[in-house]
Amino acid sequence: MQQLYIPDLGMLHIPLSPMERSVYLLFLNHPEGIRLADIDQHKDELRTLLYTLSNRGDRAVIERGLEELCYSGSNSLSEKISKIRRKFHELLVSEMAEHYCIKGVNGEMKSIGIDRTLVLRSE
Numbered sequence: 001m002q003q004l005y006i007p008d009l010g011m012l013h014i015p016l017s018p019m020e021r022s023v024y025l026l027f028l029n030h031p032e033g034i035r036l037a038d039i040d041q042h043k044d045e046l047r048t049l050l051y052t053l054s055n056r057g058d059r060a061v062i063e064r065g066l067e068e069l070c071y072s073g074s075n076s077l078s079e080k081i082s083k084i085r086r087k088f089h090e091l092l093v094s095e096m097a098e099h100y101c102i103k104g105v106n107g108e109m110k111s112i113g114i115d116r117t118l119v120l121r122s123e
Helices: 018-028 036-053 059-070 076-091 094-100
Strands: 003-006 012-014 109-112 120-122
Touching: 003 018, 012 076, 018 036, 018 059, 018 076, 018 109, 036 059, 036 076, 059 076, 076 094
Parallel strands: none
Antiparallel strands: 003 012, 003 120
């Protein structure tokens, strides 16, 4: 199962759940950003990430989580982004953590502003 690390900080492990890791990797894969309202356009990519990263064998549970993330009437995606932000702030000094967070103006593109080499994906 792929994990995330910050190599410049002594391979600091970022303890995200499989669902949070999937969301974070989706945004890392799109440096141009993604509007939360358009998340359904990335559903197949998010599904692939979820199946790759999930430690659950139950496809129905994964699909239910995916549907919840992509449903426009749900706060699930915003909640995952908030949890990711909180975990980075727990690990790093706030000023540094902000560089690793998914950010953007409400209704506009959200993205991660760091150089992609600053987050290592490892098995």
